[in-house]
């Protein structure tokens with residue numbers, strides 16, 4: 001089976017059963033009917049407020065969770081419980097916190113060598129060592145670092161170690177879950193540049209999850225915006241930035257700090273009122289209506305679906 005897409009996510013649902021009484025569980029709809037595609041070598045940015053389901057989308061694609069419903073295809077091949085073992089090497093994840101995701105008592109060599117061991121990707125010790133040194137070079141670490149322990153490194157360097165480990169199995173797709181969010185701004189830029197360089201060299205595709213819209217714009221070809229378990233807008237990165245359609249995207253963009261104080265003073269900031277509803281007790285119709293200044297009666301009755309607004313730019317809103 002072949003496909004022009006590397007990853008195809010179709011109507012993905014991830015409900016977590018939450019105990020709400022002695023004999024009662026209520027589904028928490030963390031991801032509720034998400035669809036998108038990613039081409040080989042492409043970066044899709046995924047943004048939205050805390051708790052909207054970004055990490056759950058990433059984890060469900062990699063089948064770290066068994067999806068409640070929906071399908072994920074890799075190069076046209078539907079991922080199932082049975083074939084996920086074969087696909088593990090193709091799809092990797094880099095986590096937010098380089099402090100907790102790496103064992104501080106392991107050496108760099110052992111951390112990067114672990115996936116090589118698991119997948120038996122070398123013939124002898126020399127080949128193992130050469131591969132590790134090659135990966136370290138790829139992410140900008142010196143060979144002398146190989147025998148040092150993870151706890152001896154700074155956050156930015158630890159993130160490089162984590163990326164080298166993810167790259168060890170030569171994946172075609174990496175979920176970067178807030179991979180630079182915990183780093184200082186100056187270090188963020190360096191690590192983002194490295195992600196871009198690696199993409200150019202290796203042709204790897206990314207699902208780049210972040211809450212910082214500026215970070216995502218820089219690295220992404222396309223951007224998907226999530227609100228309460230659903231994608232509410234998706235399109236070309238510049239399109240979504242320069243011409244946001246969904247009121248939620250509009251408010252997210254107006255919350256991005258503007259470096260120029262004059263422009264900042266003259267810009268119309270949209271401050272969202274109202275609380276984010278609980279994913280266990282979603283409003284009827286459009287989930288954003290409790291905070292939307294364009295809401296009409298229809299919004300309470302009918303849940304809007306994604307519709308093309310031109311140029312491959314989709315948004316889910318009745319009134320825009």
Ligand SMILES: Nc1ncnc2c1ncn2[C@@H]1O[C@H](COP(=O)(O)OP(=O)(O)OP(=O)(O)O)[C@@H](O)[C@H]1O
Pocket residue numbers: 016028029030048049050051052053054055056057211279
């Ligand atoms: N394993 C789990 N069991 C139960 N509920 C979960 C689980 N994982 C996530 N959730 C819930 O699902 C929703 C989505 O969580 P998720 O971590 O995917 O959001 P997120 O967009 O990644 O947020 P953040 O920006 O804070 O990382 C939240 O309401 C969260 O509490």
Ligand code: SF4
Pocket residue numbers: 246247248286287288289290292293294295296299304316317318319320
């Ligand atoms: S559908 Fe209605 S409530 Fe939802 S974003 Fe559009 S205008 Fe606002």
Ligand SMILES: [Mg+2]
Pocket residue numbers: 054055056177
């Ligand atoms: Mg998350």
